[in-house]
Amino acid sequence: MKYNFITIEGNIGAGKTTLANLLAKHFDARLILEEFADNPFLPKFYENPGQYAFPLELFFMAERFKQLKDLIQQKDMFQQVTISDYLFTKCLLFAKVNLPGDEYRLYQRLFEIIHQQLVQPDILIYLHAPVNKLQENIKKRARPYEQKIPDNYLQNIQDTYTRYIKQHPVKTLVVDASNADFLYNPLHMQTIIDALDKDYEDGQHYLQLP
Template identity: 65%
Template sequence: MNYRFITIEGNIGAGKTTLAHMLARHFNARLILEAFADNPFLPKFYEKPREYAFPLELFFMAERYKQLKEMLQTQDLFSDLVVSDYLFVKSLLFAKINLPEEEYNLYQKLFDIINPQLVQPDLLIYLNAPVSRLQENIRKRNRSYEQQIGDDYLEKVQRMYTQYLRQHAVRTLMIDTTKTDFLGEPAHFQLLLQALEKDYAPGIHYLEVNSEK
């Protein structure tokens, strides 16, 4: 496999972290996970989004930058495989949804200073799931502050990711997870591993993984 830095992305509840763990174990890779639980503003944001959106997004961006910068300094990307469960640009995408225009413009200026300093992934695996599936997964993992996330918010996130991927030539493997269970169906995971042996051009490439295959 030619990819040394793989990032997994998707909406809230798409299964990013689960798949990142599986890939890291399989390839004996370094695993970088979003430290969402360390963000003290997250529960407050879901209760009072307007009041806490800006500190929430600043904290997330700072933590993501710190994690990825440390990876850049300590990893030999030519020999070591890294798997991450987030794309740094998600900071900007969520800020676009959550912040008023003036705060977003300030946030974007900070993002534009930081982003060029980071290594970009060789391949993005995007887990695309319908909102009903996302809500089911959110209920199952039972994080108290997530239980009030509405369908409309998830739909906004979905649209923002879709718009970004269509506008930028990110080398992306898009997987519809409606009938996909990487953890419970070993054959599904094997199909993904086979797909990772291929070389993809920049842009979106679709991988169909379901129980009928």
């Protein structure tokens, strides 16, 4: 394995956690999964975004920081690879969409203080799927508070991710996940595994699933 710390990202419903679980099993890796269910503000946010966006994003940032700091800094001689289903910068990307200007600027200051304390991933896998595919996946997993997420919100998140990836020299595999089925299509899974056996320059590298 060429990469010790692999992060998987994508929009809501893109399939991040499924892929992270499968890769962790394949590589016998440590797995870091976002504990979104523990955020008490999440259902409230979808009902009233204006009131609950700031505490929602603060809670997520605190929990992600604690999780990454604890797990990345633990030395495990039997598991050399770590796989996460989120990038810490996700905090800032979602905050940019969800918070008004003054709250976002305060949030950004806090983020910059915390961010520099964390280890950055060796490679990012970004799952890109169209909004209709995201909505299909969201309906399948049937989390009640997600069922009314509007298309334009998902598109805003998508656009924010795209701008970030284009503007930052993160070593990134951009995967067309329009028809991805990592759980039941072995060729899709094998394509990702094979891609992780190669060296890449910093920046974007596009990957098509068979």
